[in-house]
Structures are given as structure tokens and as C-alpha cells.
Amino acid sequence: MTDRWTRAEERYRQNAERRYRRDDLDWSEADDYEDDTTVIPRYEDEGYDDAHYEGDEYDDEPPLAPEPPRRSAPQRAERVGRRAAEKPTRGGSRSGGRGQRPKRSRMASRKAAERKRRRRNLFVIAGVFAVLFVGAVGFAGWKFLGKLNGPEDFSGPQGPLAVIQIKSGDTSTQIAQTMADKGVVKSSGAFYEAAVRNTNMNSIQPGYYAIPSHSKGSEAVTALFSKDARVGNVVISEGRQLHDSNDASTNARKDGIYRKIADASCVGTGAAAKCVTYEQLDQAGAGDPVALGVPAWALDRVKAAPDRSRQLEGLIAGGTMDFDPTASPLDILKQLVSLSAQSYEASGLLQSGSANGLSPYDTLIAASLVEREALPQDMSKVARVIVNRLAAKQKLEFDSTVNYTLAQTEVATTDSDRSRQTPWNTYAMVGLPATPISAPSLDAMRAMENPAPGPWLYFVTVDKQGTTLFTDDYKEHLRNIEKARQSGILDSGR
Known part of the structure; x- marks a missing residue:
């Protein structure tokens, strides 16, 4: 190892003398020259190869390389001058060197702006979520407090009926929502909380009810089941006519359909009650059939009715129906006519012609006769008598058609009554009356x-028990009439 370093140092000195040889003049004239010879050089063995050092314990040590020569002061000055000459000016080309700086600056600016925009968007989104969160927390708190305090409820005096x-x-x-919408209770919750504690709610019937407005929830539930709460509920017995009539024997008034509707229309009691009157309904019933809801299958015949006040006869069915008592008289009648038409059509009225040979409206007329002439157990037989007589063009001769226009009615009729010419008297004409003579039941319709x-x-x-005898032989029929006279059923009160 010592020999190796000795040989390397010798070679370095020889190279240095050749590289830096100068005469004394040169040294003396370069007073400002900075002596760099004090820097320790990096040695490198020339002619290094693996074969030469094979087997040496230091064969893994890398060879030393000589340090590049130091430049003199004039040489450094010359180099600086060349770099200054090669440096492009501010207005020079951007194709090389520092000319690329502006392009890199714009790209960096755009990236910085994009980062700034993303940060701003994140701040906005975070702000929106913060507002929503605060709102959700506030709403949940409000609902929670509402549950603690209970639903809103009226506390003052009750108002008018709704x-x-x-x-x-x-x-x-x-x-409960309907109650709140109508102003009966202040909130649906006030009614609901009281209703779920009342077992009667399971038996409440569809219809119209008059309840004091501005009621507490518990008061509204109680009022709903009071005896006067139900309004607009009319019960029309089968065979009843539109107008009032009087019994010939007792002179008692038999309320007509219009009277029944008027009574059912009252909202409130005593002097404060608001009702539609009998006279208002009678006037409305003589109006435009289309506006009154007359169905298409009856419209032409209704328009041709000989008495406009009777044109809705039979079109309001027997049974129980509900109507809005706060509506106008015309709208009340329209509601009831429409409900009745639906009921008739559901019974098979529109398809009945194949069995009886009649139009739907004529079937309705005939059913009204069946209602007035027969008990339920005999209705289908009376219906057959009507069909057979119409087919034979034979007068029906029903006393019920005579009574229809009389101020006083009874089962028996007089010869004078039967001789009167009216659009309904089947003793005086062949065929069916001009209109129905009563409200038929669904049994009579079927x-x-x-x-x-x-x-x-x-x-x-x-007899007075309602026993009815049928025959196709006229002589037998006369004998049956005599039985009726003997029982007193045909006795007249006039």
C-alpha cells in the first residue's frame, strides 16, 4: 500500500510540473493571482487494472481520479464574459434558456388559481352543510319541544258550527286533518290524541256532521257523537212521492221527499237553525234537468214531462242517503239524483230490456207501480202482470195511478176519480204513466x-193482511174483487 501511494504521488508531481510550469516573470506579473495549489489534489493511479491488483486485500477500493485543473483569474473572467454574451435579453426569444420562464409562470398561476377555486368551493359546500345541519337540529328540537308541550289546541270559547x-x-x-282544515280544531294532533282514546271512533258512520268551530280536541270528539251532530242524512221510505199528500180518512199529512230533504238539511237547532225549505226544493226541482244531474237514459223523457214540478219523480230513490246541507237546493237535488242513478244502474237497470222489453226509464216507471201496488213477496208477479198487459195493449187500471194526482189519497178510488183524464191515470189510457209515481225500492227494481x-x-x-190473488181469467178476477169488498179493504172514506 505504501509503494502504491508513493508511486501515485510521484506521478502527480510530474504532471503538476508539466501542467503548471511557468517562469518567474509570469508569476511576478500576476500579482492578483489566487494560489490554489494549497488544495489537496485527488489522486488517481494511472494504468489501473484488475490484473495488476489481483489478490491485494484492498482490491475493492475505487481508483483515485485527478482533480480538474483550476482556472486562472483571466480565464475565469473570460468565461464570465462568454456567459454574459450568450444570455438572452428580456425581449429575446422564449425558445430556449430563460425564455421559457413566462410560460412556466402562467401554468403555475393557473394551477394556483385552480387550487384557490377548489378551496373556495370547499368552503361554500362546508357552509351549506353547516346551515342544513343547524336547521335540522333546530327542527328536531322544535318537534321535540312540541311533543313535550303537546299539539296546539284552542282554549277560548267555541265558534259557529262547521x-x-x-x-x-x-x-x-x-x-283529524279534516277537522283542522275546517277550523273545528287548531291542529290535527289535538283531535287525534283525543280520538284514539275514544272507542266510539270505531263505529263512526260516513256522512256530514256539524261541529262547533274553535273547539278543543276533546270537545270536538264529544260533539261528533252527540245526537244532533249528524246532518244531511235523509231516510226516504220506498214508495214515497216528491210532494206532500193527505190521507182521505184521517187528513193526516204524509210528508213527501222534498219535505224529508228540507228537514234533514237543518244545521243547528231552534231559532239558529239554517235549513233549505220545501218550497226552495220544489222550485229547484222544476229547473234544467241537465243541471239537476238527470242521467242520459232518462233525459229526453224528463224534458218531455207534462208537469215540470213532477219531472224528478222516481229519480230520487228510496233508502238512506247523505248530502251536503250547506249546498244550494239545486246542488242538493243534483247530489241525490246522481247517487240514485248509480244505485239503479248497479241493480242492472241498463241491461233489463232483454227480460222485460222496456227501456231503462220505462222500467223505472213500471217499478214505481210495483212499489205502490204490491208487497215484497208479490212484486215479481205484479211485474209480470204489467209486462203481459202492455204486450196485450190492455189498460193497466191501477188505482195507485189515479191517486197520484189527488190531494187526498186512499186504497179505494171513486168512479169519478178513475174517469179523470191525466197523464198518469191508467184507467183512462193504455200504457205506462208519463213519469214514475213514487220512489221504487231496489226490490221493486229487481x-x-x-x-x-x-x-x-x-x-x-x-184483505188488510195483504193477501193478493192472481189470475189470467177475468171472471175469476171479478170474484176476487168481491172478496176484497167483503173484507172491507175497498171501502172508501169519501
């Missing part, structure tokens, strides 16, 4: 839609 409708299938929640098979042309009720 009419609400309960529809078929309505739940307590839906009824009987007329599907009459019982048989040859009968005559029938008569022979």
Missing part, C-alpha cells in the same frame, strides 16, 4: 228487471 264530511274508509288521522214467468193479467188484494 260542517265536515267523513268519507267511507276515513281513518282517525284523515278525520222484480221489474226480471219478472216472474206466468200468464197473469189480473190481481187484487183481498
Whole structure:
């Protein structure tokens, strides 16, 4: 190792003498020259190869390389001058050197702007989420406090009556909302909390109810089941006529359909009650059939009715119906006519012609005769008598058609009554009356839609228990009439 370093140092000195040889003049003239010879050089063995040092314990040590020569001061000055000459000016080309700086600056500016924009968007989104979070927390707190304090409820005196409708299938929640919408209670929750504690809610019937407005929830529930709460509920017995009539024997008034509707329309009691009157309904019933909801299958015949005040006869069915008592008289009648038409059509009225040979409106007329002439057990036979007589062009001769226009009515009629010429008297004409003569029941409708098979042309009720005899022989019919006279059923009160 010592020999190696000795040889390397010798070679370095020889190279240095050759590289830096100068005469004394040169040294003396370069007073400002900075002597760099004091820097320790980096040695490198020339002619290094693996074969020469093979087996040496230091064969992994890298060879030394000589340090590059130091430049003199004039040489350094010359180099600086060349760099200055090669440096482009500010207005020079951007194709090389420092000319690329502006382009890199714009790209960096765009990236910085993009980062700034993303940070701003993140701040905005974070702000929106913060507002939503605060709102959600506030709403949850408000709901929680509401549960603690209970639903809003009225505390002052009750107001005037409000009419609400309960529809078929309505739940307590839906009824509560209706109450709130109509101003009966301050909030649906006030009613609902009271309703769920009342077992009567399970039996509430669809219809219209008058409840004091501005009621507490508990008061509204109690009022709903009071005896005067139900309004607009009319019960029309089968066979009843539109107008009032009087019994010939007792002179008692038999209320007509218009009277029944007027009574059911009252909201409130005593002097404060608000009702539609009998006279208002009678006037409205003589109006435009289309506006009154007359169905298409009856419209032409209704328009041709000989007495406008009787044009809705039979089109308001017997049974129980609900109507809005706060509506106008015309709208009340329209609601009831529409409900009745639906009921008739559901019974098969529009398809009945194949069994009885009649139009839907004529079937309705005939069913009204069945209603007035027969008990339920005999209706299908009476319907067959009607069909058979119409087919034979034989007068029907029903006392019920004579009584229809009389101020006083009874089962028996006089010869004078039967001789009167009216659009309804079947003793004085062949065929059906001009309009129905009463509100037929669904039993009478079904009987007329599907009459019982048989040859009968005559029938008569022979006692006060309602026994009715049928025959197709006229002489037998006369004998049956005599039985009726003997039982006193045909005695007249006039």
C-alpha cells in the first residue's frame, strides 16, 4: 500500500510540473493571482487494472481520479464574459434558456388559481352543510319541544258550527286533518290524541256532521257523537212521492221527499237553525234537468214531462242517503239524483230490456207501480202482470195511478176519480204513466228487471193482511174483487 501511494504521488508531481510550469516573470506579473495549489489534489493511479491488483486485500477500493485543473483569474473572467454574451435579453426569444420562464409562470398561476377555486368551493359546500345541519337540529328540537308541550289546541270559547264530511274508509288521522282544515280544531294532533282514546271512533258512520268551530280536541270528539251532530242524512221510505199528500180518512199529512230533504238539511237547532225549505226544493226541482244531474237514459223523457214540478219523480230513490246541507237546493237535488242513478244502474237497470222489453226509464216507471201496488213477496208477479198487459195493449187500471194526482189519497178510488183524464191515470189510457209515481225500492227494481214467468193479467188484494190473488181469467178476477169488498179493504172514506 505504501509503494502504491508513493508511486501515485510521484506521478502527480510530474504532471503538476508539466501542467503548471511557468517562469518567474509570469508569476511576478500576476500579482492578483489566487494560489490554489494549497488544495489537496485527488489522486488517481494511472494504468489501473484488475490484473495488476489481483489478490491485494484492498482490491475493492475505487481508483483515485485527478482533480480538474483550476482556472486562472483571466480565464475565469473570460468565461464570465462568454456567459454574459450568450444570455438572452428580456425581449429575446422564449425558445430556449430563460425564455421559457413566462410560460412556466402562467401554468403555475393557473394551477394556483385552480387550487384557490377548489378551496373556495370547499368552503361554500362546508357552509351549506353547516346551515342544513343547524336547521335540522333546530327542527328536531322544535318537534321535540312540541311533543313535550303537546299539539296546539284552542282554549277560548267555541265558534259557529262547521260542517265536515267523513268519507267511507276515513281513518282517525284523515278525520283529524279534516277537522283542522275546517277550523273545528287548531291542529290535527289535538283531535287525534283525543280520538284514539275514544272507542266510539270505531263505529263512526260516513256522512256530514256539524261541529262547533274553535273547539278543543276533546270537545270536538264529544260533539261528533252527540245526537244532533249528524246532518244531511235523509231516510226516504220506498214508495214515497216528491210532494206532500193527505190521507182521505184521517187528513193526516204524509210528508213527501222534498219535505224529508228540507228537514234533514237543518244545521243547528231552534231559532239558529239554517235549513233549505220545501218550497226552495220544489222550485229547484222544476229547473234544467241537465243541471239537476238527470242521467242520459232518462233525459229526453224528463224534458218531455207534462208537469215540470213532477219531472224528478222516481229519480230520487228510496233508502238512506247523505248530502251536503250547506249546498244550494239545486246542488242538493243534483247530489241525490246522481247517487240514485248509480244505485239503479248497479241493480242492472241498463241491461233489463232483454227480460222485460222496456227501456231503462220505462222500467223505472213500471217499478214505481210495483212499489205502490204490491208487497215484497208479490212484486215479481205484479211485474209480470204489467209486462203481459202492455204486450196485450190492455189498460193497466191501477188505482195507485189515479191517486197520484189527488190531494187526498186512499186504497179505494171513486168512479169519478178513475174517469179523470191525466197523464198518469191508467184507467183512462193504455200504457205506462208519463213519469214514475213514487220512489221504487231496489226490490221493486229487481222484480221489474226480471219478472216472474206466468200468464197473469189480473190481481187484487183481498184483505188488510195483504193477501193478493192472481189470475189470467177475468171472471175469476171479478170474484176476487168481491172478496176484497167483503173484507172491507175497498171501502172508501169519501
